[in-house]
Amino acid sequence: MEWVEDAVTFLTDFLVTGGPFFGIFIILLESIFPALPLGVFIALNMRAFGMVFGFLLSWMATCLGCLLSYAIFFHWVRFLLDRIVKKHGKNLRKIEKKIQTISFSNLVLVIALPFTPAFLINIACGISKMPLKKFLLAILLGKLSIVFFWGFVGTSLIESITDIQTIMIVVVLLVVAYFLSKWISRRVGIE
Numbered sequence: 001m002e003w004v005e006d007a008v009t010f011l012t013d014f015l016v017t018g019g020p021f022f023g024i025f026i027i028l029l030e031s032i033f034p035a036l037p038l039g040v041f042i043a044l045n046m047r048a049f050g051m052v053f054g055f056l057l058s059w060m061a062t063c064l065g066c067l068l069s070y071a072i073f074f075h076w077v078r079f080l081l082d083r084i085v086k087k088h089g090k091n092l093r094k095i096e097k098k099i100q101t102i103s104f105s106n107l108v109l110v111i112a113l114p115f116t117p118a119f120l121i122n123i124a125c126g127i128s129k130m131p132l133k134k135f136l137l138a139i140l141l142g143k144l145s146i147v148f149f150w151g152f153v154g155t156s157l158i159e160s161i162t163d164i165q166t167i168m169i170v171v172v173l174l175v176v177a178y179f180l181s182k183w184i185s186r187r188v189g190i191e
Contacts, residue, residue: 012044012047012048013048015044015045015048016048020053020057023041023044023045023048023049023054023057023061024057024060024061024064026041026044026045027042027045027058027061027062028061028064028065028068030062030065031062031065031066031068031119032065034118034119038118038150039149039150041058042054042058042062042147042150042151043150043151045057045058045061046058046152051152054151055147055148055151058147058150058151059143059144059147062118062146062147063140066118066139066143067135067136069119069122069123069126070122070125070126070132070135071126073122073123073125073126074125074127074129074132077123077126077127078126078127078129081127096127096128096129097128099125099127099128099130100128100129100130103191104138104181104182104184104185104190104191105181105182105185107125107134107135107138107181108138108141108142108177108178108181109174109177109178109181110142111141111146112141112143112144112145112146112173112174112177112178113174114145114149114150114170118146131190133188134190137184137190138181141177141180141181141184142177144173144177145170145174145177148169148170148173149166149170
């Protein structure tokens with residue numbers, strides 16, 4: 001598939017020419033339009049800027065995008081939905097309460113899973129009035145495994161599913177993120 005390699009080379013060169021800000025921009029754009037392929041953008045960033053800088057750039061951008069989405073729903077959309085909830089109520093309040101009271105460790109774990117729709121988590125956390133501190137720390141921890149997964153093996157879903165070494169690393173990162181979140185939860189007092 002020479003045309004695929006040519007397309008990837010073209011996009012990588014385009015990112016290098018645009019610089020790191022363009023790499024950040026495409027991932028922020030994905031936060032607003034979730035149908036865009038985050039895995040492809042992360043893989044391109046890592047190819048264009050190297051494994052370490054591309055990883056850090058992608059991690060920072062995806063965390064920033066999640067925070068932006070959360071803030072929009074927390075500060076603006078939530079007020080519109082509160083009016084609807086007052087009219088149609090109790091069931092929606094129960095769901096909101098469950099989201100708001102999810103443990104920090106479970107939130108990190110849900111965020112860290114590669115196929116969890118991040119935009120839904122951002123929206124649910126923003127609407128449910130989850131504290132910013134809890135959301136931000138969970139995003140910073142959980143997105144590490146996502147960026148690793150999509151960055152190192154995101155170029156092909158088939159390859160990522162069949163590459164046992166990468167799957168094992170992601171599992172280890174999920175376990176580390178879970179126990180680290182438990183430690184931070186006790187240390188900072190988040191639940």
